[in-house]
Amino acid sequence: MKLTTRLIDIGNRGVLLNAADAREISVRDGDRVEVKSLATGETVSAFVDTTASIIGPGTIGVYRPTQVRVDVLDGAEVEVRAADRPASLAYIKKKMDGQRLNQEETYAIIRDVVADDLSPSELTAYIVSTYTNPLDMDEVEYLTRAMVDTGDQLRFPSYPIVDKHSIGGVPGNKISLLVVPIVAAAGLKIPKTSSRAITGAAGTADLMEVLAPVEFTATQVQQMTEKVGAVIVWGGATNIAPADDRFITVEYPFKIDARGQMLASVMAKKYAVGANLVAIDVPVGAQTKVPTVEEGRRLSREFIELGERLGMQVECALTYGESLVGRTIGPKIEVQEALSVLEGATEPNSLIQKSLSIAGIILEMAGKAAPGQGYTLAQEILASGKALAKMKEIIEVQGGNPAVTAADIVPGTYQYVVKAPTTGYVIELNNKALISLARAAGAPQDQGAGVCIHAKKGTRVQAGEPIITVYADRKWRLQKALEEGRRLMPVVVEGMLLDRVPGRHWTTRGGQQYGQ
Numbered sequence: 001m002k003l004t005t006r007l008i009d010i011g012n013r014g015v016l017l018n019a020a021d022a023r024e025i026s027v028r029d030g031d032r033v034e035v036k037s038l039a040t041g042e043t044v045s046a047f048v049d050t051t052a053s054i055i056g057p058g059t060i061g062v063y064r065p066t067q068v069r070v071d072v073l074d075g076a077e078v079e080v081r082a083a084d085r086p087a088s089l090a091y092i093k094k095k096m097d098g099q100r101l102n103q104e105e106t107y108a109i110i111r112d113v114v115a116d117d118l119s120p121s122e123l124t125a126y127i128v129s130t131y132t133n134p135l136d137m138d139e140v141e142y143l144t145r146a147m148v149d150t151g152d153q154l155r156f157p158s159y160p161i162v163d164k165h166s167i168g169g170v171p172g173n174k175i176s177l178l179v180v181p182i183v184a185a186a187g188l189k190i191p192k193t194s195s196r197a198i199t200g201a202a203g204t205a206d207l208m209e210v211l212a213p214v215e216f217t218a219t220q221v222q223q224m225t226e227k228v229g230a231v232i233v234w235g236g237a238t239n240i241a242p243a244d245d246r247f248i249t250v251e252y253p254f255k256i257d258a259r260g261q262m263l264a265s266v267m268a269k270k271y272a273v274g275a276n277l278v279a280i281d282v283p284v285g286a287q288t289k290v291p292t293v294e295e296g297r298r299l300s301r302e303f304i305e306l307g308e309r310l311g312m313q314v315e316c317a318l319t320y321g322e323s324l325v326g327r328t329i330g331p332k333i334e335v336q337e338a339l340s341v342l343e344g345a346t347e348p349n350s351l352i353q354k355s356l357s358i359a360g361i362i363l364e365m366a367g368k369a370a371p372g373q374g375y376t377l378a379q380e381i382l383a384s385g386k387a388l389a390k391m392k393e394i395i396e397v398q399g400g401n402p403a404v405t406a407a408d409i410v411p412g413t414y415q416y417v418v419k420a421p422t423t424g425y426v427i428e429l430n431n432k433a434l435i436s437l438a439r440a441a442g443a444p445q446d447q448g449a450g451v452c453i454h455a456k457k458g459t460r461v462q463a464g465e466p467i468i469t470v471y472a473d474r475k476w477r478l479q480k481a482l483e484e485g486r487r488l489m490p491v492v493v494e495g496m497l498l499d500r501v502p503g504r505h506w507t508t509r510g511g512q513q514y515g516q
């Protein structure tokens, strides 16, 4: 059917058809059409929305991403017909049914993901299929390679190129802000790409964005790394493993990170930046992605095997994930904590020790430190101020203000201090509840939102002492976080009343009613 184009500024890969025209070519809402520009001969597939009134018969509304691909102007004529379903849908169904996918099938799915040829529900079906029917190692390798091959890759003229990644799952895990500058200050190249939050309240990309822009092309990532030795950027903007960020948009609301997807997500980014030496942080503990040490070992072996298949040397560190890293969760307060350590603070221990351990592993892998000496070298670099100086170079090369200090970073202006209701030990600090609290307060989108934990598990507190401060950039967000806090009770002090369960308000025999 020939239709006349009307450009519509909507960000989806779609077109708007009059309901009568849609009926004529036998398509319904959500179906696909092929749109062919009669001027250029180019063809693009797009998803259909229908309307009875916004667009009249004979006209087609073309949304921005569709227009960009087919290069049509307002008023141009296009040919429109019902399109076939992509073959990848059958492969997604195959995975939903619990079968294995081969290399070609995996590549077909990932190509369609990157080309935006799958609708949100189709993409969700794929992620859920791999969540419920775990990928085996061959499938993980196909997925990783497909994610790399459908994006840009960096090629540095010399090795080693080192890299670090955490599988996430523990709140407050801001160690990349310390590890990357320490390792780069030792003269190593570390082009660090990170995701935004997946199951947490602030991913490393969300943190770095407090200090500098994080959206760059692959070429810029390479140039900046060559200049100062390191970057900390958001993988989603680089076109490095571009499928990764599409998957994360599906995973984020459900707070899920299926094992096979996680392996591929992390290792595709490492492979695509050209890293040959990689340290992986695997936080272990109840309420993390890896509940037991045995599972942590198994996952580590999988990371190492996948690394071998791809030609990268991988070392994994099982780390303590029962409790948050440092004391803060949320973009600004986490950055403030990390910067203060770079500036010389000797607390919090959990953050400093973890960062030095992971940096130490990388320094040993790259031969900068003798076996067993990496931690000490990392400690010297941190104490000398060289890591802070390197961080300032990274901030500057990415376009941020290198003069920034921890004191300049001000968390959300709406604050609420939760006090210990009773004297006793903190016997429970629930990671997942803390994450929900920080997300309810607005993290990571609201950079000032988050929580600071004053008393970690095992600490003795006096009744009335602060145990948590909640920060928010908006008042209603603070209220929401407090409601979430009351519901989830992320901190429990021994002896504390957990809840009161009232009976009904009986009228007593004496005819009086109490406690209204």
Ligand SMILES: O=P(O)(O)OC[C@H]1O[C@H](OP(=O)(O)O)[C@H](O)[C@@H]1O
Pocket (backbone or CB within 6 Å): 164, 165, 166, 167, 168, 169, 170, 171, 176, 193, 194, 195, 196, 197, 198, 199, 200, 201, 202, 203, 204, 205, 257
């Ligand atoms: O939100 P959850 O699932 O906890 O973790 C996701 C975070 O973990 C990784 O951290 P890094 O880039 O190694 O520092 C990712 O890049 C992301 O920032």
Ligand SMILES: Nc1ccnc(=O)[nH]1
Pocket (backbone or CB within 6 Å): 166, 167, 168, 194, 195, 198, 257, 261, 262, 263, 265, 266
């Ligand atoms: N699935 C993932 C976990 C942690 N980091 C990532 O980049 N991806």
